[in-house]
Amino acid sequence: MFLGQAKDKVVELLAEGRFGEARELALRSRGAYPKQRALTEIWVAETLCRTGDDDTALAVLRDALDEGVWWWHELLAVNPPLRGLQGRPEFAEIVRRSEEHRDRAPRETTPIVFEPEGPPRGVLVPLHARADRHSGFARRWKPFSTAGFRVVVPQSSEVTTSDGDLGWIDEGLARAQVAELCADVADGLPLVLAGYSQGARFAAEWSMSGAVPGATGFIALCPPDHRMPEITEATRPSPCVVLTGEHDDDRPAAERFAAGLAERGFDVRLNVMADTGHTYPKDFGDRIHAALAHVCVSST
Incomplete structure (x- = not known):
């Protein structure tokens, strides 16, 4: 097991x-x-x-x-x-x-990129959580290149466990790193920020705030209660999907966040995943394909 x-x-x-x-x-x-x-x-x-x-x-x-x-x-x-x-x-x-x-020595930040077979119809940038393995996280998102997306997976330079897992500790550094990467890979294509847990918070926050200027919308998988992005008058509405587990401790916060987005005029879909905690659902691929379709179709 x-x-x-x-x-x-x-x-x-x-x-x-x-x-x-x-x-x-x-x-x-x-x-x-x-x-x-x-x-x-x-x-x-x-x-x-x-x-x-x-x-x-x-x-x-x-x-x-x-x-x-x-x-x-x-x-x-x-x-x-x-x-x-x-x-x-x-x-x-x-x-x-x-x-x-804690080991504070920085690691390399080379992104993993998966190109589609033909010309890309969009760019998907998934952001890992606060204790993730870059290669393993990237493998989860690779299949979406078959749907025509250039999948670009950044990694933090900061280690968060003795196992060698990575996380985004310095948020200013993370924001600048991801914004620069997105500017380099977008090529004028629709750009979707996505993320799991801590990465979900950043995907939502940086899309809404314009910290990543070219972001079309976002997909937030299991966004955490801690420092959930604030929705303000300056927040720019965009298509988005919020996914949370039925048994996730952060589910109430995710539901409140989605409701707040709807009140602000966002084209938001809330997806409560049955029999799931704060983790990836068994039908992860199907759910993200549907989320990508919503974000990209709604933005056109």
Whole structure:
């Protein structure tokens, strides 16, 4: 069982109220994914918090930290399932020690590009989350090149876990990097910003604000509650799609965001994905193809 499959199963068990089974499955996963140790340990802690075992969650994080695992502080401090740990001195010490160990050496930022077989009809720029692998994230979006899109996948230069996952820590740097890349690859074509989790927030924010001037619209997959983009009088309406999981902690915020967009005159579609948490749905390809059709057709 891959880590993603274990996570999906735990979402299913929790939704059915089978908390003991969810807890045991999470605990059995410890040590099963050595190349994803940081992501595994924090997920186990999240699951334990969901089942009411905050003390064991703290022990899991502390033990992992003692063994060299670390996370960017936001992965711990801005994490809905871990909210119950906020205010506890032991948790504050874990956050402090973890950030102290963070690797701040910048990585290369070469984008991955997938060209369609014929002339592109548009450009799709998906933005990864705050703890992602560039190559794995890019593979998820590659199939949309068969629909005629030039798929350009940027990567952050900043590492957010001891696994080597990447995330957007310096938001000003991220915004400038993506805006410059989009200007270089657009070639006058419709340009769609998309993203997952943290990347979803940026896709929406930078499209609405004009930070990426050529953006036609955006696709936000599991946008997080934390710092959801503000919709103001200056916000420019554009076609967009917001997708959120039925069991996603951030679902209420995503629904409020979509409602606010509709009130401001955006041509927005809200898609609540059944039996899904804060993750990619099983029918990801079909949902994004439909989202691309909405954004591109509505903009013409």
